Amino acid sequence: MFAWCWFSLLVGSLMQNMGYFIEMKDILCEANPDYFKDFCCRIRQPKNRSLEASVNIVQVITNGFTGSLRVSIPNPKKVMTQIFEITFDVCKVLREGKRRMLIDLLVNTLARSSSSKNFKCPFPKGKFVSNNITVTDLPPMLTESDFLVHLDFFIPRVAIAMNITLNGHLFDVSKERARKRKFL
Numbered sequence: 099m100f101a102w103c104w105f106s107l108l109v110g111s112l113m114q115n116m117g118y119f120i121e122m123k124d125i126l127c128e129a130n131p132d133y134f135k136d137f138c139c140r141i142r143q144p145k146n147r148s149l150e151a152s153v154n155i156v157q158v159i160t161n162g163f164t165g166s167l168r169v170s171i172p173n174p175k176k177v178m179t180q181i182f183e184i185t186f187d188v189c190k191v192l193r194e195g196k197r198r199m200l201i202d203l204l205v206n207t208l209a210r211s212s213s214s215k216n217f218k219c220p221f222p223k224g225k226f227v228s229n230n231i232t233v234t235d236l237p238p239m240l241t242e243s244d245f246l247v248h249l250d251f252f253i254p255r256v257a258i259a260m261n262i263t264l265n266g267h268l269f270d271v272s273k274e275r276a277r278k279r280k281f282l
């Protein structure tokens with residue numbers, strides 16, 4: 099019991115200094131007008147840590163809508179190399195309580211910042227606005243790095259609906275603090 103308390107205290111104090119934030123460098127958002135109109139996305143300055151996006155959903159998003167998430171980071175030779183790829187059924191992951199980590203992060207990030215209360219399928223037509231898409235609760239086993247994320251939505255063998263390409267950098271909070279201390 100005593101050991102456990104001590105352990106929780108230790109982990110608790112370590113957690114204070116743990117965590118990551120991302121700074122975004124550029125984003126490209128493209129959409130197929132048969133599915134999404136007026137798709138806009140923008141990095142919020144001056145901090146570049148969050149996004150604002152808006153889109154007009156032209157067709158109800160329902161079964162068969164598929165997402166693909168790909169993450170690349172530079173290898174030791176600084177060549178962008180894919181480290182993660184997953185294809186998922188959009189409506190299925192919205193229904194499931196237990197999801198793969200990065201998918202969970204993606205769904206939570208969008209749901210938290212979304213203007214619509216019901217974040218589930220069928221996803222209705224109409225305007226979808228989000229002024230502050232911020233990625234938090236990043237998993238602790240990461241390292242500081244540039245990254246490139248491709249998030250694509252499509253209906254297999256029918257159409258590509260949306261492509262999002264995001265370039266950014268992942269910072270370790272504790273390292274960033276140490277760097278600040280050095281300069282201030």
Ligand SMILES: *[C@@H]1O[C@H](CO)[C@@H](O)[C@H](O)[C@H]1NC(C)=O
Pocket residue numbers: 128129130258259260261
């Ligand atoms: C999305 O990307 C694919 C290839 O990655 C490309 O063929 C397609 O034209 C793009 N679609 C849109 C709507 O930009």
Ligand SMILES: *[C@@H]1O[C@H](CO)[C@@H](O)[C@H](O)[C@H]1NC(C)=O
Pocket residue numbers: 121123143144145146
């Ligand atoms: C945010 O992005 C703009 C445009 O790319 C850049 O000029 C600015 O220095 C960035 N801000 C930070 C805090 O990195």
Ligand SMILES: *[C@@H]1O[C@H](CO)[C@@H](O)[C@H](O)[C@H]1NC(C)=O
Pocket residue numbers: 148230232234
């Ligand atoms: C944006 O969201 C983040 C995290 O949810 C929050 O800390 C921040 O205050 C929000 N910013 C604005 C301008 O609403």
